[in-house]
Amino acid sequence: MDARAIIAQLRDGGSLSADELTWVARGLASGEVTDAQAGAFAMAVLLNGIGNDGRVALTEAMRDSGDVLSWDLPGPVIDKHSTGGVGDCTSLILAPALAACGAYVPMISGRGLGHTGGTLDKLEAIPGVQTEVSEDRFRQIVADVGCAIVSASADVAPADKRLYAIRDITGTVESIDLITASILSKKLAAGLEGLVLDVKTGSGAFMESLEAAEKLAQALVTTANGAGCPTTALVTDMSQPLAPSAGNAVEVADCMKALSGDVDTPLAELTCALGGELLAAGRLATDAEAGGGAIRATLTDGRAMERFDQMIAALGGPTAISEVWQDVLPKAAVTVDVPAQSGGQIAAIDTKALGLAVVHLGGGRLKGGDVIDPSVGLSNIARIGAQVDEGVPLAQIYAANDDQANAAAKAVSAAFSFADDPEIPPLIYKRVSA
Known part of the structure; x- marks a missing residue:
């Protein structure tokens, strides 16, 4: 086949066959x-799209361009993926909770x-943890x-790694077709059921409008099911941070609280909803509601924490993180409150701005190769609808020095x-199924 002919065919509005798309992925x-x-x-x-069959x-072609895992385990192999947000640390809670219910989560x-946080960066805030394993x-x-x-090896979906880097510098990141193939090629390479x-x-969120998020959710669900992996999606709110914190060590602390039984929070509620979908898909629960109840039970009775302890130890961290997390998580040198400049009800939060504030504190990367400071971030972030008086903290900043703290305080404020009477966004907008 010829790349020039394939590109011209797609440029002129034609469709591509599975063989042609496979050739592109291999190339x-x-x-x-x-x-x-x-x-x-x-x-x-x-510009022209490739349609459902093309997606x-x-x-499948990008998934198969590298290693694809297969499993022989006495339970369903299942997983979750988030399109990214601020204060979204559900993975650290969900994975051990699912394991406690009899599932296997690679x-x-x-x-x-x-502006969005990474699960690996959060996990590596725990001293000793290594996410790059054989x-x-x-x-x-x-x-x-x-x-x-864990992190992906170089042998997982190498076609996506190459195309992703090129999309980033050619103004093509926003393609629903390419976003879908990128996300799913990596996830499905894990051999999920x-x-x-x-x-x-x-x-x-990257998809700020509800319409765009629903469109992406439908594309992801349709494509994943078409590739043979039973999949559902929840369209969820990111008009404010999910957890009360944003950063690395501070979000791990929120996860430890949830794993210790603090389940009356949006973070725990969403974790249970996502887990319920998976337990139903894996036939470990009769439906998503029952599955959510099973996830909640593992948080309140300590079974999820036990699995988390075991996972952290296996990745090189402390042998009983549940007992020592308050002592071993890194702590920032400077702590500053951000007082409200006036009183009233919080009506809206520029959540991207909060995420970028964390990045500029050193909790994220401004360029490739930047070293993250796991101790910095925001905590006790006020939520939409809260009534606050002038001078009451809207959030607390953890910073490496006073200059960074002051700059972050201005951005957060x-x-x-x-x-008056703001609209409170729902946690979950919609469930999407095949």
Whole structure:
């Protein structure tokens, strides 16, 4: 086949066959498709689309461009993926809770991207934890503990790694078709038997509008099911941080509280909803509601915490993180409150601005290779609808020095808006199924 002919065909509005899309994916992985050709392909997909069948074919081809795991375990192999947000640390709670219910969770996760936090960065805030492990070690932890959260090896979906980098510099990141294939090729390479997708919408999400988030959720669900993985999605709110904190160590602390039985929070509520979908898909619960109740039970009776302890120890962390987390999590040098400049009800939060404030504190990366400071971030973030008086803290800042703290305080203060009787956004907007 010829990359030029394939690009021209797509450019002119034609459709591509599964064989042609497979050839492109293999060429991306091998280098036979050049950077210029890959950029032209991505732009043609952005402008003209490849349709449902094309999304499935491209997803499968990119998945198969590298290693694809298979499992022989006495329970369903399931996982969850979030499109990213601020204060979204559900994975750290959900994986051990699912394992406590009899599922196996080989969670291949990522690092922070833009204003959004990364699961691996949060996990590595725990001293000693190493998320880069061999495939044999990954398999052993999943089999023994029931869950492992690790980084992807270079051999997982190499076609996506190449195309993702090219999309980032060619203005083609926003393509629904390419976003879908990118997310799912990596997740399905883990050999999953069930998947739930948490598609965020709101001021802290990549898909800010509800319409765009629903469109992406439908594309993801349709494509994943077309590729043979039973999948549902929840479109959830990111108009404010999910957890009361945003950062790395501070979000781990929120997770430890949830794993200790603090379940009357949006963070725990969403974790249970996502877990319920997965337990139903894995036939470990009669339906999602029953599954959510089972997840909640593991948080209140300590079974999820026990699995978390085991996973952290297996990844090189403390042997009983549940007993020592308050002592070992890194602590910032400077703590500053951000007082409300006026009184009233919080009506809106620029959640992206809060995420960027964390990045500029050192809790994320401004450029590749930046070293993250796990101790910095925000905590006790006020929520939409809260009535606050002038001078009452809207959030607390953890910083490395006074200058960073003061800069963050200005950004955080500007992110809050006030109005009478604001509309409180729902935690979950919609469930999407095949």
